[in-house]
Amino acid sequence: MTDEQKLVHFQERIDAGEKIEPKDWMPEAYRKTLLRQISQHAHSEVIGMQPEGNWVLRAPSLRAKKILLAKIQDEGGHGLYLYSAAETFGIDRSEMIEQLQTGKAKYSSVFNYPTLNWADIGAIGWLVDGAAIVNQTMLAKCSFGPYARAMVRICKEEGFHQRQGYEIMAKMMAGTNEQKAMAQDAMNRWWWPSLMMFGPHDSSSAHTSESMKWKIKVESNDSLRQRFVNRTVEQAHHIGLTVPDLNLTYNKETRNWNFGDINWDEFWTVVNGNGPCNHQRIAHHIKYHREGEWVREAAVAFGKKQQKQNSLN
Amino acid sequence: MTEKSNQFPQWEVFIQAKNGGPYEHAGSVHATDKNMALQNARDIYTRRNEGRSLWVVQTDNIFSTTREEEAEFFDPAEDKIYRTPNFYKMPAGTTNL
Numbered sequence: 576m577t578d579e580q581k582l583v584h585f586q587e588r589i590d591a592g593e594k595i596e597p598k599d600w601m602p603e604a605y606r607k608t609l610l611r612q613i614s615q616h617a618h619s620e621v622i623g624m625q626p627e628g629n630w631v632l633r634a635p636s637l638r639a640k641k642i643l644l645a646k647i648q649d650e651g652g653h654g655l656y657l658y659s660a661a662e663t664f665g666i667d668r669s670e671m672i673e674q675l676q677t678g679k680a681k682y683s684s685v686f687n688y689p690t691l692n693w694a695d696i697g698a699i700g701w702l703v704d705g706a707a708i709v710n711q712t713m714l715a716k717c718s719f720g721p722y723a724r725a726m727v728r729i730c731k732e733e734g735f736h737q738r739q740g741y742e743i744m745a746k747m748m749a750g751t752n753e754q755k756a757m758a759q760d761a762m763n764r765w766w767w768p769s770l771m772m773f774g775p776h777d778s779s780s781a782h783t784s785e786s787m788k789w790k791i792k793v794e795s796n797d798s799l800r801q802r803f804v805n806r807t808v809e810q811a812h813h814i815g816l817t818v819p820d821l822n823l824t825y826n827k828e829t830r831n832w833n834f835g836d837i838n839w840d841e842f843w844t845v846v847n848g849n850g851p852c853n854h855q856r857i858a859h860h861i862k863y864h865r866e867g868e869w870v871r872e873a874a875v876a877f878g879k880k881q882q883k884q885n886s887l888n
Numbered sequence: 889m890t891e892k893s894n895q896f897p898q899w900e901v902f903i904q905a906k907n908g909g910p911y912e913h914a915g916s917v918h919a920t921d922k923n924m925a926l927q928n929a930r931d932i933y934t935r936r937n938e939g940r941s942l943w944v945v946q947t948d949n950i951f952s953t954t955r956e957e958e959a960e961f962f963d964p965a966e967d968k969i970y971r972t973p974n975f976y977k978m979p980a981g982t983t984n985l
């Protein structure tokens with residue numbers, strides 16, 4: 576088969592809803608796009624542990640601390656499922672880590688914002704994980720088998736993340752005036768970054784059409800964002816939170832909540848490395864990666880010793 | 889593995905969800921020995937009682953067919969429908985068969 580015939584056959588498989596497995600023939604651009612997307616998704620899960628980790632030692636109760644620890648551990652697990660999916664392409668994990676640490680690979684910009692009060696933990700679980708769920712439920716239908724399977728596993732775990740976040744917000748909104756103000760403050764700071772998580776508008780998104788053709792994505796940024804807004808606005812109102820958008824209106828005909836303009840200058844500033852915490856996030860990752868070096872060395876030495884013993888037996 | 893790679897060897901993880909059920913592939917982990925592989929697999933893939941038994945096997949030891957050889961490899965099974973019970977005609981009125 577010529578490459579052109581292979582491409583036609585590949586597209587037929589995609590159109591028929593088949594999953595592509597790592598050893599199957601695929602266009603170079605398909606492999607490249609997925610590798611970039613999966614590794615950046617993995618990095619996002621891992622870096623995403625930092626803003627939440629900031630509150631483990633200051634959680635207001637033992638219950639809250641246990642929940643937060645379990646949630647953060649899940650995010651680490653999500654990162655590992657995704658690195659594992661990316662590795663099916665034959666890329667070495669240390670190469671991906673290096674790309675993250677040198678800034679060659681990006682991660683979700685939302686994790687470059689600081690967590691200033693306890694309600695931020697609520698807002699992250701409810702809004703950031705909520706947005707991630709909308710996106711990841713779509714990605715579970717993606718055409719690349721290992722990615723889709725990792726997404727199914729992740730989606731099963733996300734339900735708890737979002738609910739624990741909303742519970743924090745609901746509790747604070749039922750509390751003192753100070754607590755309500757903290758919850759509203761967190762809402763004000765996390766709302767727009769959450770909407771930005773879905774990426775640029777369809778009209779200005781560089782990868783959308785090819786990704787849709789190959790079912791790397793099966794829904795566009797704007798339609799996913801709208802779904803998130805529709806779900807979340809009502810949840811906000813239900814516990815008395817105000818959505819920080821003066822242009823927010825309900826359209827009875829489309830049954831959508833129309834929202835105001837997103838500040839894309841802010842989005843690109845953060846994507847390009849100049850958000851409030853970009854530097855801190857990567858510096859932290861490098862520091863702990865280096866500090867763990869001796870543990871890895873010891874593990875390798877122990878593994879070798881065991882192999883030797885096994886071969887002597 | 890590239891030369892500068894400091895990655896531990898890779899292991900594939902298989903989970904048995906229920907006693908008596910099949911072992912299903914879940915993903916992979918990195919570990920320097922089999923015990924570490926099992927522990928990492930437990931921590932990464934079974935935090936919610938997803939399994940009651942695990943297999944780990946080094947990725948290098950797994951061999952697979954490819955999509956390209958699918959037809960050649962599996963087609964011979966297609967024209968042997970006499971391997972299925974419905975191929976056989978039973979006399980009318982036969983029961984329990």
Ligand SMILES: [Fe+2]
Pocket residue numbers: 620649650653707729
């Ligand atoms: Fe996650």
Ligand SMILES: [Fe+2]
Pocket residue numbers: 650704707733736
């Ligand atoms: Fe999550």
